[in-house]
């Protein structure tokens with residue numbers, strides 16, 4: 001059994017206290033993504049004690065959890081029913097809370113095939129900057145009543161409010177997962193990337209690094225075997241690879257400073273010049289690099305590139321609409337006021 | 342607010358003649374959308390040719406303080422595109438070009454007036470398709486799909502419009518163009534796409550959409566199972582999902598719908614069944630084989646007799662035919678019908694359907710059910726005669742009770758058709774006053790003057806206080822701050 005404790009009232013009281021005393025709040029889960037986004041303004045608002053699975057319905061493919069629940073616990077609970085969070089959010093430093101995962105909105109290596117956390121969120125409960133506890137969405141698959149606030153919260157770094165609980169859609173785990181490694185030039189790997197999204201196959205993750213392409217194949221045995229046969233040069237490799245890439249434990253990520261990510265159009269063909277300092281995921285749609293090599297591949301004007309560390313985001317880039325949105329949820333700018341979207 | 346006449350003159354002097362309609366005979370076709378019980382003649386219809394025209398019309402509306410209602414193809418079922426009696430109806434049907442297709446990246450960038458089906462048709466030769474497939478797909482526009490977050494038969498596996506849109510260009514009434522997302526999976530900054538998808542024309546006008554295309558599955562199989570008991574069909578749905586299969590589609594029809602469909606298209610459905618389930622699986626040959634076998638076994642285990650299956654395209658189409666023709670088929674057995682759209686947790690399927698039958702009996706009306714069972718999205722069709730005011734009244738009351746029933750089991754008042762003007766009342770039972778106020782603050786972010794599709798989608802607190810039978814939400818009295826509105 002997982003730990004379960006409802007700390008909502010204390011959290012709501014803390015927000016109301018901050019409203020009354022014009023204090024600022026820095027929302028904090030386990031702090032595992034401090035190097036990505038962590039507010040340093042104001043008093044810490046700890047979600048760590050607001051934990052537990054509120055309801056898990058394997059037959060409905062839904063789970064409802066309190067924000068402070070550790071990701072690992074949720075994954076274990078789902079695993080007992082051969083289900084999973086398809087978007088597979090990272091567990092940096094081996095942990096993290098679901099609230100933090102939703103606020104950061106990061107996805108694992110299966111992003112193009114399994115979607116992101118936004119795709120999986122069905123409903124949310126938040127406390128806005130007026131201290132009001134609000135619920136949006138629900139626990140059903142289809143719901144178009146009112147604006148989709150629950151999905152807006154995904155990746156919003158907590159600036160719109162405190163997440164109390166989330167309802168998520170879960171997925172059946174594939175019967176089988178295996179990994180293969182193929183040594184090839186970038187241009188050939190790029191071609192395989194194209195097939196991985198434009199042709200039906202069992203490919204469910206890709207990673208190109210240092211002259212090798214890694215493919216994860218998932219599905220039932222027959223379909224995995226079928227796809228496996230299209231890559232006769234591939235050698236078997238450990239499935240552990242995907243976790244290490246996801247959690248930034250892979251050797252590429254050992255140098256943490258100046259880490260950048262670039263998102264490319266799905267059909268883009270970037271030139272990789274420094275194969276050891278660049279790691280390509282998502283069938284070519286996400287390229288990680290260390291800043292020395294940032295400009296060493298030609299990305300076209302549509303491509304977005306940013307330092308992984310969001311704390312250095314330039315406040316000037318926040319658009320007037322985002323500024324207004326922030327005020328619409330949090331008029332006194334209580335929450336994570338130094339973070340920018 | 343300046344006069345409407347002045348705004349119309351400005352629009353006439355800005356857009357070419359054939360792009361502005363004011364003559365009552367020309368504007369008549371625009372007085373209603375798919376929810377025909379509501380009609381309003383628009384004083385002026387503007388038909389922009391491109392984004393620049395849209396921006397000009399929005400500028401004029403902003404400067405003159407005239408409301409604007411955006412319309413795609415007008416197939417919406419909740420009155421979202423119902424004209425404003427003192428506003429401009431902005432109809433996007435001329436903006437119907439596919440701007441680009443990226444075969445390698447599997448994306449297409451299109452104008453909002455492009456019909457849903459024409460995207461899939463344009464890329465079929467490349468072995469690709471656009472997954473969300475509302476039953477109205479020959480007619481409805483992709484812009485309207487975005488504005489409603491439309492679903493379809495295949496959304497169980499492939500997601501709603503939201504899950505298949507990568508990028509949007511949106512024009513705000515203040516004159517800004519928002520470029521959201523792109524052709525990649527992520528982009529910097531806050532992700533506003535979810536806010537615009539399903540926003541029913543309340544926040545801005547969507548002028549360009551980049552959608553994700555999927556590879557056409559190599560194999561498909563359709564199974565049809567007939568059940569004597571509604572309960573066992575409902576349990577079979579839950580069992581299929583619980584076994585780890587996510588079918589491409591999983592639809593249910595009740596006896597009245599089966600009979601209406603049979604009379605109309607003779608699809609060969611078992612007339613004596615109380616319920617049928619139609620299930621489609623797709624993927625590689627092996628995956629389809631094993632999923633279909635398991636589903637067949639589960640159907641038998643839940644008491645289905647008469648299981649039919651089809652793998653060849655014509656046979657598959659035949660099994661789908663009755664389902665696809667179900668709405669018009671029901672239209673033949675009643676002068677009018679009223680289509681509901683509540684969604685519930687799947688486990689309550691049989692309970693809710695039984696309660697709906699009881700409610701229908703109470704109101705002396707018939708209800709046919711044809712719906713997306715796999716994702717719990719009900720479409721009870723209430724049969725009535727609109728020429729009889731008293732019947733219309735009863736039908737509407739039954740509708741509200743059905744939606745309240747959906748909310749009471751943890752569901753929602755609308756799964757895919759939107760709130761529009763139709764479901765403002767039940768919205769009052771689904772959301773608390775602070776939640777509704779939060780929605781209005783969100784609307785103000787993009788539309789401070791309140792000119793974009795006013796009066797739709799979100800009920801004001803004043804409206805909710807008028808709705809009879811105040812509802813208690815979350816244990817509190819719902820509208821403690823009524824004096825604000």
Ligand SMILES: Cc1cc2nc3c(=O)[nH]c(=O)nc-3n(C[C@H](O)[C@H](O)[C@H](O)COP(=O)(O)OP(=O)(O)OC[C@H]3O[C@@H](n4cnc5c(N)ncnc54)[C@H](O)[C@@H]3O)c2cc1C
Nearest residue numbers: 413414415416417421475476482484485486488492542547
């Ligand atoms: C027979 C039938 C079957 C249907 N089946 C389904 C189904 O299976 N699934 C489903 O989800 N729906 C279904 N619908 C409902 C309807 O087709 C969808 O809601 C569709 O998405 C509406 O598209 P439209 O272009 O007709 O939009 P309209 O009706 O013209 O407009 C709908 C709303 O969108 C807004 N809007 C339209 N275009 C834009 C734009 N470019 N920018 C901003 N706002 C805009 C309008 O203001 C309005 O609020 C069905 C309707 C019919 C008549």
